[in-house]
Amino acid sequence: MTGSTELKATGIVAGYIPDMPILHGVSVVVGAGEVVSIIGPNGAGKSTLIKAIAGLVGISDGNVTLDDKDITDVPAHSLASAGVGYVPQNGNVFATLTIHENLVMGGAALAKAVAQERIEEIYGMYPVLKERTREKAGVLSGGQRQILAVARALLTKPRLMMLDEPTAGLSPMAAAELFGVVRGMAERGAAVLMVEQNAKAALRVSDHGYVLADGQNRIEGPASALLEDEEIGEIFLGVRRKEAV
Amino acid sequence: MIGVVAYLVFFLILALIFGISVLGLNLQWGYTGLFNAGVAGFTAIGAYTMAILTGPSRDAVFGGFELPFVIGLIGAMIASGIVAIIVGLATLKLRHEYLAVATFGIAVSIQLVCLNWEYLTGGTLGLIGIPNPSKPWAEGPLAQNAIYLLIVIIVVGLMFCALERIVKSPWGRTLKAIREDEIAAASLGKSPERVRLEAFVIGCMIMGLSGALYVAFIGYVSPWDFLPILTFQIWTMLIVGGSANNRGALLGAIIVWGVWTMSGFIVSRVVPSEFQAQGGALQAVLIGLILVVTLLIRPRGLIGEELHVSRHARS
Amino acid sequence: MFLQHVADGILSGAIVGLGAIGLSFSMKMLRFANFSHSELLTWGAYSALIFLSFAGSFSGSFDTIGPFSFGIPLVIAMGFSCLLTSVIALLLHRFVYLRLSKTAGHMTMVFASFGVALILRHMVVLIWGSDPIYYSNELQLAVLLPGNVRVLPDQVFLLGLTVVVVIALHLFMTRSRAGIAMRGVAESPDLARVSGVNVDRVITFVWIIGASGAALAGVLYGMTVQIRPELGFSLILPLFAAAILGGAGSLYGAVLGGLIVGLSENLSVMIIPTTYKPAVPFLLILAILYFQPRGIFGEPEK
Numbered sequence: 001m002t003g004s005t006e007l008k009a010t011g012i013v014a015g016y017i018p019d020m021p022i023l024h025g026v027s028v029v030v031g032a033g034e035v036v037s038i039i040g041p042n043g044a045g046k047s048t049l050i051k052a053i054a055g056l057v058g059i060s061d062g063n064v065t066l067d068d069k070d071i072t073d074v075p076a077h078s079l080a081s082a083g084v085g086y087v088p089q090n091g092n093v094f095a096t097l098t099i100h101e102n103l104v105m106g107g108a109a110l111a112k113a114v115a116q117e118r119i120e121e122i123y124g125m126y127p128v129l130k131e132r133t134r135e136k137a138g139v140l141s142g143g144q145r146q147i148l149a150v151a152r153a154l155l156t157k158p159r160l161m162m163l164d165e166p167t168a169g170l171s172p173m174a175a176a177e178l179f180g181v182v183r184g185m186a187e188r189g190a191a192v193l194m195v196e197q198n199a200k201a202a203l204r205v206s207d208h209g210y211v212l213a214d215g216q217n218r219i220e221g222p223a224s225a226l227l228e229d230e231e232i233g234e235i236f237l238g239v240r241r242k243e244a245v
Numbered sequence: 246m247i248g249v250v251a252y253l254v255f256f257l258i259l260a261l262i263f264g265i266s267v268l269g270l271n272l273q274w275g276y277t278g279l280f281n282a283g284v285a286g287f288t289a290i291g292a293y294t295m296a297i298l299t300g301p302s303r304d305a306v307f308g309g310f311e312l313p314f315v316i317g318l319i320g321a322m323i324a325s326g327i328v329a330i331i332v333g334l335a336t337l338k339l340r341h342e343y344l345a346v347a348t349f350g351i352a353v354s355i356q357l358v359c360l361n362w363e364y365l366t367g368g369t370l371g372l373i374g375i376p377n378p379s380k381p382w383a384e385g386p387l388a389q390n391a392i393y394l395l396i397v398i399i400v401v402g403l404m405f406c407a408l409e410r411i412v413k414s415p416w417g418r419t420l421k422a423i424r425e426d427e428i429a430a431a432s433l434g435k436s437p438e439r440v441r442l443e444a445f446v447i448g449c450m451i452m453g454l455s456g457a458l459y460v461a462f463i464g465y466v467s468p469w470d471f472l473p474i475l476t477f478q479i480w481t482m483l484i485v486g487g488s489a490n491n492r493g494a495l496l497g498a499i500i501v502w503g504v505w506t507m508s509g510f511i512v513s514r515v516v517p518s519e520f521q522a523q524g525g526a527l528q529a530v531l532i533g534l535i536l537v538v539t540l541l542i543r544p545r546g547l548i549g550e551e552l553h554v555s556r557h558a559r560s
Numbered sequence: 561m562f563l564q565h566v567a568d569g570i571l572s573g574a575i576v577g578l579g580a581i582g583l584s585f586s587m588k589m590l591r592f593a594n595f596s597h598s599e600l601l602t603w604g605a606y607s608a609l610i611f612l613s614f615a616g617s618f619s620g621s622f623d624t625i626g627p628f629s630f631g632i633p634l635v636i637a638m639g640f641s642c643l644l645t646s647v648i649a650l651l652l653h654r655f656v657y658l659r660l661s662k663t664a665g666h667m668t669m670v671f672a673s674f675g676v677a678l679i680l681r682h683m684v685v686l687i688w689g690s691d692p693i694y695y696s697n698e699l700q701l702a703v704l705l706p707g708n709v710r711v712l713p714d715q716v717f718l719l720g721l722t723v724v725v726v727i728a729l730h731l732f733m734t735r736s737r738a739g740i741a742m743r744g745v746a747e748s749p750d751l752a753r754v755s756g757v758n759v760d761r762v763i764t765f766v767w768i769i770g771a772s773g774a775a776l777a778g779v780l781y782g783m784t785v786q787i788r789p790e791l792g793f794s795l796i797l798p799l800f801a802a803a804i805l806g807g808a809g810s811l812y813g814a815v816l817g818g819l820i821v822g823l824s825e826n827l828s829v830m831i832i833p834t835t836y837k838p839a840v841p842f843l844l845i846l847a848i849l850y851f852q853p854r855g856i857f858g859e860p861e862k
Contacts, residue, residue: 056750080756091751094744104737105744109756112737152755280667282674335846342593343849345670346800349595350842353797361835477674484671526685533679540672541659 006032006191007053007160011062014052018060022048024215025062030160030191030208035182037202037223038195040212046195047089049212050162053193054086055079066160081109085158089165089195092149095138099129099148102137106152115155122151143174150181161185162193167201179205203227247387254390256506257499261397262458264498267482268404269451271494274483276412277444278424279337282345284452284479286352289359289471290328291321291453292460296372297365299461303372307365314378318400318457325453328355329446337441352476359468371467375460393462400458401495404451408491411447420444474529478505481536505532563707565826571715571784573822574722577815579777579795580802581729582649582770584817588746588809589763590661592669596652598792598799599680600645600771604778605787606684607644608637612695627713629698630783638779642772649771650764652676677793684789692788718780725776726815729769733811742766746809794838798825801841805848807858816856820844 007030015021022045030036038046051057053064055076063072071079079086094102103122107115123130126147132140137148146166153161163182167175175198183205186192196202203209206223219229266288273279299317302309312320336347359366366372379392411417423437460466478501486497508531512524583597615633624631656676660669702710733739745752745762753759781791801821806813821841828840848855 054754056753076750076753077756077758080754086754088751088754091748094747094751096747097740097743101740101743104740105752105755105757107756108737108741108744108752115737156756280670282670335850339849339853341666342587342591342670343804343853345593345595345667346804346845347849350797350800350839350845354839354842357836357839361833474678477678480671480674522690523686526682526690529682530679530686533675533682536675537656537672537679540664540668540675541656 006030007064007066007193009049009053009062009064012049012052012059012064013061014048014057014059016048016057018058021060022215023052026212026215026217027062028193028210028217030193032159032191033186033189034208035186035192035194035206036208036210037199037206038193038210038212039197039199039202040218043214044212045215046212047164048215050086050164050193050195051088054084054162077109080156080158083156083159085153085156085161087149087153087161087163087166089168093137093140093145093152096136098134098136099140100133102148102152103129103155106155109156118155118157122155126151142169143171143177146170146174146178147181150178154185158190160191160193164195165197166194167196167198175201200227251387251390254387254394256502258390258394258397258462259459260499260502261394261401261495262455262462263479263482263502264495265401265404265458266452266455266479267486267494267498268401268408268491269448269455270479270483271448271491272408272411272444272451273448275490275494276417276420276424277441277448279441279445279448280341280345281348281445281448282476283332283348283350283352283355285471285473285475286348286355287325287329287449287452288456288459288475289352289355289468290325291456292466292471293359293366293372293456294321294324294453295457295460296375296466300372300375303367303374306363306367306372308372311376314376314461317461318454321453321457322450325456326446326450329449330442332449333442333445337438337445349473349476352471352473356468356471359471366468367466369468371465371469373465375464375466377461377464397458397462400454404454405491405495412491416440416443478502481532484536484539504535508532561708562827562830563709565830566823567705567709567711569823569826570819571711571718571822572826573819574719575777575781575784575818576795576798576802576821577818578722578725578773578780580799580806580814580818581773581811582767583774583799584803584806584808584810584814585746585766585770586657587803589766590657590669592657592661592666592673593800594657595670595673595796596676596680597673597770597774598796599677600649600774600792601778601781601795602684602789602792603648603680604641604645604775605782605791606688606778607641607775608634608695608779608782609688609693609787610644611637611640624696624698627700627703628717629696629700629714634695634779634783638776641775641779645775645778646768646771648680649767649774653767681789681793688789690789692786693782694786695783712784714784718784721776721780722815725773729811738762738765797838797841797845798822801844801848803855804845805855807855810855810857813855813857 010027011025012023012027013021013025014023026045026049028036028038038049040046048057052059055074059072063070065071066082066084071082074082094105097105103119104115107118110118128144129148129151137145140148150166166178166182170178179201182192182194194202194206203223203226209220209223209226210217211219211226219226266284270281270284273281295317297308298310298312298320299314300309301311332351336344339347360369362368377389377393378396379389382392383389419440423440482497482501483494484497485501486493486495508528512528513521516524516527579601582600583594586594586597612633615637656672657669660672700712700714702712703716704710733743741752741757741762742765744755745757745759749759778791798821802817803814805820806817821844824844825837825840829837
């Protein structure tokens with residue numbers, strides 16, 4: 001582990017409907033420069049956890065701190081300027097806006113001049129976005145859309161980056177490219193929290209992993225250890241057997 | 246004393262006639278979840294049909310068949326039912342908010358026709374001379390009204406019993422099933438669209454009946470009796486009484502009509518005569534305020550809808 | 561005759577279009593048929609009257625500008641009207657519709673909007689009475705255009721102002737960060753939030769734009785036709801038709817929808833009796849809901 005802890009979520013109880021929580025006391029820790037993956041069967045509450053941290057889902061118990069500052073009740077739009085970036089799984093680009101306008105949205109919390117600069121930087125990093133800058137995001141391919149979605153979140157140079165199933169629907173090559181981007185963020189010092197369905201691939205690029213099931217922590221540990229753990233196989237195989245029925 | 250009794254009789258007749266309409270609306274909204282913003286239109290159809298069927302023959306105007314009272318009532322219901330079928334087929338598949346706009350537009354169109362198609366409806370002047378069935382049976386307005394009240398009570402009683410039975414019948418249970426979970430109901434082989442259309446048509450027929458009773462009592466029909474404010478009154482009665490409850494529907498009619506007439510009375514007493522025209526506006530503002538505030542304070546305003554919403558909770 | 565109808569259609573379409581902007585937005589954002597929006601046009605027209613009566617009491621009579629029937633005071637009154645109407649719309653949003661959207665379903669909101677409309681409409685009668693009023697008694701000479709078309713100078717102003725407003729809004733929505741934020745919020749409020757956009761503030765802005773459009777439409781109607789309590793109510797169906805035609809949430813849709821409604825209404829008198837003209841917007845509504853429920857610019861259902 002490096003330096004100070006960035007994100008600490010403790011005992012999170014949360015859900016879309018206040019009386020029906022999906023998470024029953026989940027805790028995760030993500031340090032600066034780390035990539036942490038959350039894996040687990042469908043319905044485990046992985047997406048809900050990230051949405052709760054991002055402020056889109058109400059937290060009824062537990063707290064979230066970023067660098068020891070409590071962000072549990074901070075509204076979602078303030079988190080962006082506080083250095084939290086979030087790439088949702090679905091609807092992660094503004095399909096009716098152009099690529100350029102999507103990036104402008106990403107810089108909404110920044111001063112105009114700063115946002116302009118950063119947008120130029122993004123164009124430098126991802127020339128494909130610059131080429132199609134005037135096109136509507138809705139016409140992009142899956143892989144390009146993902147790049148745009150991540151690029152939008154990168155505009156604020158977040159200290160904590162959260163991604164929900166970033167490689168869903170991507171070709172193996174595009175997925176590898178995306179994981180490269182994710183590692184790059186961590187190398188530049190951000191804390192990265194990732195939810196992934198593709199457990200093995202995610203753990204391979206992660207430092208640490210958490211397994212969630214039924215809205216609770218089940219297993220956690222260094223990613224390499226989890227990759228070899230048999231119990232994880234059971235959790236997933238067990239689910240698969242149920243699905244076959 | 247007689248004056249008070251006479252007024253009460255008059256009041257009850259109108260309240261119960263409205264109550265019949267509310268029963269019809271309750272079937273559509275309370276039991277089936279259909280937002281009919283065109284109540285006034287279907288009431289108008291029943292009213293004009295009654296006028297045409299039972300009224301005396303008039304120059305340059307269609308109708309005047311001088312048919313008996315009961316035939317007129319039945320005819321009114323049939324006419325409303327036919328228009329309801331057409332309207333229902335055209336609009337019931339629409340989403341909630343569009344159904345409201347569409348049915349509102351229908352009522353406006355119906356009123357336009359009543360206002361302009363002089364041959365059929367007498368245009369702006371309407372149709373007069375509609376016979377009151379109580380006239381041959383008694384002398385003097387008080388006795389006649391008492392008899393008419395009896396007639397209305399009988400009709401209300403019949404409607405109430407009929408509706409209660411319908412709601413408890415297999416058809417009624419299908420209705421409930423569809424409102425609770427449409428997909429499950431459809432998988433059981435019941436066609437939601439067909440059942441909804443039937444509920445819509447029956448409800449509109451009941452509204453037509455109400456309109457017919459109204460004009461037989463008043464003696465004339467004019468397009469100005471079926472403005473959107475009537476739709477608003479009937480809806481208010483339904484809300485105050487609590488939806489999906491036939492008893493509540495009738496109670497709501499009596500309460501709201503009471504508040505309405507009383508506020509009109511108070512305003513006419515309190516407001517100086519130069520401002521009497523504004524008096525009507527004051528009454529409308531007060532009623533509107535009471536309604537909106539009630540809806541705000543009582544979050545479970547439209548009870549029937551609460552069940553509908555919770556199944557598809559917004560994220 | 562035909563061209564005259566076209567001209568009339570464009571003029572009435574401009575009013576409906578401006579007025580429908582706010583309705584289109586509120587249908588998209590709060591997802592309910594707001595029957596009280598039309599009353600914002602009424603209040604827009606009467607708000608300008610409020611300002612004019614104050615202005616009149618300060619400076620006596622004032623000069624008209626060129627061939628128009630009004631002077632600087634009415635122009636300023638328009639601004640005041642936008643302000644007052646926006647305040648009304650925001651108050652309604654905050655204390656009625658927003659609250660109801662959290663505790664009750666959409667149909668409750670539709671019904672509440674009936675009640676609100678009743679209150680707004682009759683408050684006008686309480687304050688000003690039910691007789692028609694006019695901003696000025698200046699008589700205007702119609703201008704003769706090619707094709708035997710007659711228009712009043714005020715009507716030309718109407719069209720010109722509408723064009724200016726639409727262009728200004730277009731530039732705002734496409735060039736400014738605030739406008740882009742608005743479009744982003746319209747598409748996905750959650751994604752906008754996590755991008756750092758204060759969605760509540762943007763929504764407030766959207767309401768202000770919609771209400772101002774309604775206010776301007778009301779003043780323009782009052783200027784070219786008359787001011788009366790049923791002003792808004794008589795436009796309910798055309799407004800809905802324009803909003804539904806154009807697609808909920810679309811600025812251009814609302815304006816284009818308004819034009820189509822205006823043209824259809826005015827051209828229809830060549831086929832059907834004039835007294836049935838008010839039914840035309842309704843028929844349009846039925847037609848569009850049947851063929852293309854999401855409207856011309858609307859987005860597919862999620």
